[in-house]
Amino acid sequence: xxxxxxxxxxxxxxxxxLALLCAMAWQAWLSLAAPGKITPxxxxxxxxKVNILVTLPFPPERFHVIAFQRYGRVSGTQDNSxxxxxxxxxxxLSVSRPYWVTKIEPLPIEGSSS
Numbered sequence: 001x002x003x004x005x006x007x008x009x010x011x012x013x014x015x016x017x018l019a020l021l022c023a024m025a026w027q028a029w030l031s032l033a034a035p036g037k038i039t040p041x042x043x044x045x046x047x048x049k050v051n052i053l054v055t056l057p058f059p060p061e062r063f064h065v066i067a068f069q070r071y072g073r074v075s076g077t078q079d080n081s082x083x084x085x086x087x088x089x090x091x092x093l094s095v096s097r098p099y100w101v102t103k104i105e106p107l108p109i110e111g112s113s114s
């Protein structure tokens with residue numbers, strides 16, 4: 001209690017508190033928005049691993065490819081999307097959490113027209 005009072009009495013305390021609240025609100029928004037980016041067919045997928053196409057609002061750069069490599073094997077990019085193979089279904093929410101991910105859908109099977 002004394003720490004909070006001292007912090008609020010200082011000139012930097014309210015600014016620090018506001019920054020902390022903003023950071024918490026941002027993290028909450030990222031967590032709430034993540035499930036809406038995943039197509040329902042992936043959420044109902046049976047099995048442990050899925051192949052996904054992650055869509056971004058811009059062409060992916062090296063940073064984005066490296067970020068998705070921790071979830072599976074990046075097999076290429078096409079326009080504004082990254083192909084990631086062998087992603088655990090339990091990791092789909094983590095993959096969709098960054099603000100720069102707009103959509104996650106199943107990777108089309110080669111040779112099929114979708």
